[in-house]
Amino acid sequence: MTRTISPSSDDDLHREVTLLELLDRVLDKGVVLTGDITLSVADVDLVYIGLRVLLSSVEAAQRIGAPQQLIENPGCSISAH
Amino acid sequence: MIYVYAVTDPISQPFPRTTGMDDQPTELLITSDIGVAISRHADCTFTATADHVCRYERVVETLMQDRALLPARFGTTFHEEHDLHAAIGSKADLLRKGLDKVRDCVELGVRVLTNQCPRQSVSDPAPALPTTSGRAWMLARLDRERQTEHNRRADQPLATSLHEPLAALARDACLQMRSGRFLATAAYLVPRDKIGHFTATLHALASNHPQIRLLCTGPWPPYNFAPTLCDTKNTHV
Numbered sequence: 001m002t003r004t005i006s007p008s009s010d011d012d013l014h015r016e017v018t019l020l021e022l023l024d025r026v027l028d029k030g031v032v033l034t035g036d037i038t039l040s041v042a043d044v045d046l047v048y049i050g051l052r053v054l055l056s057s058v059e060a061a062q063r064i065g066a067p068q069q070l071i072e073n074p075g076c077s078i079s080a081h
Numbered sequence: 082m083i084y085v086y087a088v089t090d091p092i093s094q095p096f097p098r099t100t101g102m103d104d105q106p107t108e109l110l111i112t113s114d115i116g117v118a119i120s121r122h123a124d125c126t127f128t129a130t131a132d133h134v135c136r137y138e139r140v141v142e143t144l145m146q147d148r149a150l151l152p153a154r155f156g157t158t159f160h161e162e163h164d165l166h167a168a169i170g171s172k173a174d175l176l177r178k179g180l181d182k183v184r185d186c187v188e189l190g191v192r193v194l195t196n197q198c199p200r201q202s203v204s205d206p207a208p209a210l211p212t213t214s215g216r217a218w219m220l221a222r223l224d225r226e227r228q229t230e231h232n233r234r235a236d237q238p239l240a241t242s243l244h245e246p247l248a249a250l251a252r253d254a255c256l257q258m259r260s261g262r263f264l265a266t267a268a269y270l271v272p273r274d275k276i277g278h279f280t281a282t283l284h285a286l287a288s289n290h291p292q293i294r295l296l297c298t299g300p301w302p303p304y305n306f307a308p309t310l311c312d313t314k315n316t317h318v
Contacts, residue, residue, distance in 0.1 A: 018298065019131060019134075019135075021190055021298045022134060022135070023129075025301060025304040025305070026154070026304070027155055029152075030157075030307050031088060031151045031152065031307035031308060031310060032154050032157070032309075033085060033088075033153060033157055033159075033169065033310065034159065034164075034168055
């Protein structure tokens with residue numbers, strides 16, 4: 001699975017960010033082969049809620065003193081899981 | 082029913098043994114000299130849950146390890162194989178060009194967060210608009226939108242200064258201005274052999290701009306760089 005390129009030690013933050021970035025892509029991007037996309041969703045705006053969770057995660061990371069720069073060090077390997 | 086994960090090259094190397102939605106095996110369908118990664122189901126109404134989305138993404142990311150692909154929009158289904166053949170056949174040239182564009186590349190996403198907004202809990206609502214009259218509400222709403230647009234324009238030079246050196250390392254790039262805590266989001270189609278250079282540049286940009294934070298994710302399949310083939314009508318079930 002694509003992993004967030006970030007040195008943060010907060011695995012929960014990683015998972016939330018990765019899932020939100022994933023939702024942002026698969027639900028709204030990608031090639032459309034047909035005029036109709038049948039998309040079964042809950043009554044809740046997933047992306048909106050997702051962004052709020054992302055902001056919460058960023059805020060939570062700040063409260064716990066997460067690194068100032070959420071940037072990967074070069075050379076980090078990304079592996080599928 | 083056929084569930085579509087991605088369009089890819091009809092190459093001869095073995096198709097990975099993966100399972101997709103409902104643990105159904107995936108297979109490669111070749112049509113009009115285009116490969117289509119699919120799985121077959123009695124019913125293809127899959128709710129966009131975290132589990133389903135991750136299953137879908139797992140298939141796409143497995144395939145992108147060794148071949149060019151264009152991920153399909155989540156929820157792309159066909160009733161019959163001949164419908165899929167017809168859809169691919171009518172767009173084969175565009176799809177081949179799309180595959181050539183993304184070949185040997187991955188997508189990297191960057192979100193720019195500004196540190197300059199006052200700290201505010203995500204659950205805090207925006208200041209309430211006046212409810213004394215509809216006119217007052219509309220005028221206040223218009224004023225808020227103008228302020229948002231003003232802030233976006235003010236942030237544009239910074240976003241551009243961050244975007245341009247990264248875009249120079251990419252085959253293609255797109256930048257979208259945001260508002261509030263998110264200054265901008267961007268996606269970059271980066272050749273695989275330039276990922277290290279890209280992240281080093283990102284690191285340098287972050288060091289030189291202490292007023293912002295950069296969040297980089299990836300590598301992703303090239304969602305943002307798939308060709309636009311037709312107008313979409315989303316059917317929400």
